[in-house]
Amino acid sequence: VPTRHFQFNLEWKKVTRLCHTKQLLTINGKYPGPTIIVNEGDNVQVKVTNRAARNTTIHWHGVRQLRTGWADGPAYITQCPIGTGKTYMYNFTVTDQRGTLLWHAHYSWQRASVYGAFIIYPRMPPPFSAPVQDHIPIIFGEWWNADVDAVENEMMLYGGGPNVSDAYTINGLPGPLYPCSIKDTLIQTVERGKTYLLRIINAALNDELFFAVANHTLTVVEIDSVYTKPFTTSAIMIAPGQTTNVLLTANQIPDGMFVMAARPYLTSVFPFDNSTTIGFLKYNTTKLGREKPPLPPSSLPSNLPSMEDTAFATNFSNQLRSLASTDYPCNVPKEIEKRVITTIGLSLQDCHVNETCKGYRNKRFYASMNNQSFIRPSRSVLESHYLKLNTGYASDFPEKPPNVFNYTGVDPVAENINMNPEFSTRLLEVPFGTKLEIVLQDTNFLNPENHPIHVHGHNFFIVGRGFGNFDVYKDPAGYNLVDPPERNTVAVPVGGWAAIRINADNPGVWFIHCHLEEHTSWGLATGFIVKSGPESSQCLLPPPSDLPPC
Ligand code: C2O
Structure with a gap:
């Protein structure tokens, strides 16, 4: 069994978003954190060294951890926290799983900045017919101008709802609808005619999100690292902790810039963050001058569901089905004990x-x-x-x-x-x-x-x-x-x-x-x-x- 080694250092890093600079807890100074890529069947060894004056643990969200519960990560459930200056080796094998998952800190609210993609390349070619030319990670998160520890402490001290985040982010970038964020906008180049696998991950702390790309449909092929019967949709709904792989074909004529947007799914008008994060798909033939980020677009994708669209959320969830094929059977218990x-x-x-x-x-x-x-x-x-x-x-x-x-x-x-x-x-x-x-x-x-x-x-x-x-x-x-x-x-x-x-x-x-x-x-x-x-x-x-x- 091949072994993959990774070194994760928990350390502080100065990061600026929305014109606020603050110290963020990070892995190896990256926000979001590094992507882990392994092959199905690999033994994975991640050495976590804690160089911050905070306890921590890391969780490999969705990895089965067969018989290796010691490497699962939730603090006080499977391990005590890794103290300052200490090292712990997460050692596990990725058995019979493939696709997109995530990893994140599992101590306090550290997931606010300590998270990343966990990608498992499959042993067998994937069961969808379209040839995938490239992979695009789309990781949602939240940004607070305030110190996240303080937000959490105040919530626990007074028993009220927490202060909401100041922005949603795609790959750590809020996008141009937020103050002072035009330069912090994801611009993803694609080539016309190609099909891409979007690996969509919701690492946000407190919100389910809708996601859509203007003028493009999305074909869902996998959820939480399990293949699904493919279906095409105008948008997706994704909850924190969930991952969704979709195929997107760059088939638009003329070339241009297309907005991708994510906003929360909430069913009432509580004072929650109802803002929208956007990025752009840019066809490679589009001239942008000096790669200047675009100004806020005049409209959001018309296929993005509105914030209270429970009908969309329900219909979307009802369309999800296991592949249930010979190669990927569905082992649902027919009887229960x-x-x-x-x-x-x-x-x-x-x-x-x-x-x-x-x-x-x-x-x-x-x-x-x-x-x-x-x-x-x-x-x-x-x-x-x-x-x-x-x-x-x-x-x-x-x-x-x-x-x-x-x-x-x-x-x-x-x-x-x-x-x-x-x-x-x-x-x-x-x-x-x-x-x-x-x-x-x-x-x-x-x-x-x-x-x-x-x-x-x-x-x-x-x-x-x-x-x-x-x-x-x-x-x-x-x-x-x-x-x-x-x-x-x-x-x-x-x-x-x-x-x-x-x-x-x-x-x-x-x-x-x-x-x-x-x-x-x-x-x-x-x-x-x-x-x-x-x-x-x-x-x-x-x-x-x-x-x-x-
Ligand atoms: Cu117990 Cu992703 O968490």
Whole structure:
């Protein structure tokens, strides 16, 4: 097995955007971070050296980490943080996976600037017919003029919503619709007649995004490093943590500059960032003078969905299908051994006397699953589990919601639902090989967006989705058990539910959480522990000797 070596240094770097200069946490001084490119089947060794006065960890989002949970990265779930001056080697093999994923810091809100693409070249030629001439990475992020630690701390201290970012970015560039950003605009050259694979990654902290390119259609061929049945669309919807590969053919006559744009998908008019980031596709025959970036365009692509276009988002998600071919079969469990139903959403906590709370109705925002607001333990759960210490966590995550199963309300205070969550570290534990179903029921409280729920260590199959309350008697009859989309992050519809099925075939401890960073900080998380199986090939490997201590 060939080994690929990478050196990642966490270090500060002065970066200017929107005419604000600040110190950013980066990997090797790059913003966004370096791209990792490996071949399917490679052993990957990334040596992370921490040269900043901050703890850190790095997560390889979507990499299965078969038996190598120690290299997964979420702080206090699979490892303790890498301290200042310390080094940790992430050592894992990319088995039976190919396509586009991402890597990012998994400590605090460091993902704001510590993220990059993780690309796996396939062993076999890809199953789509169009010959791809080139690859174009499109990575979305967010830029804050303020210090991101301060934004996070203030949110946790007062329990109010966080200050929104000042710009969305494409490959770290906000584009000309933001103040002082004309020179920070992505201009991607293409050649007429060629077909490109756009590797689209949403690394933004807190927003789902729509993305479109003026005058061009996009053919979706892969999501979260899994091939799909190709379909052509005018735009895509992508949640934080998701990746989408699309084919784009440069087929426009005359040549010109074409706007690519991304804006959030939000279903209400809360004071969220509703701005738009744009870049340009530039046909190579277009003369630009001295490569001068263009002025703001007079219009956005007409195919870019409007901010509240739930119909588009729903229709887009419904078109996603696994390839389910002989070469790439769909291994969705047809039968299940366990079904867990969990609410996901915001919770409110009463404000203590002499405390200022800036959440809804003078209360404090938290978030929860089955009204359990997740607290990270002081030692990693994986270590406690492996060493059989049985401290710091419990394996009794409630398998049903605490309340009557009716979540169409909008006011938790009036309806006394999701009030005063239990702060706990309760995880689900299953034997190796369990065929598991998790129904994620959005509570719809005070929440204007989908919750992108990410599962570590496994892909899952989205067998059903719907609006309103999940009905355990009726809804399973409508599941797709033939070619459901397979991915690692599902955008659970706001005011609705999604049912996912998992083959729990990877021993270890796996974080499950909302990939909106504010919601993870507020506790919208749990985890599941997959016990080792009887065969030696079904056991978690022992911890590496350089695993950081707590
Ligand atoms: Cu991409 Cu647990 O995260």
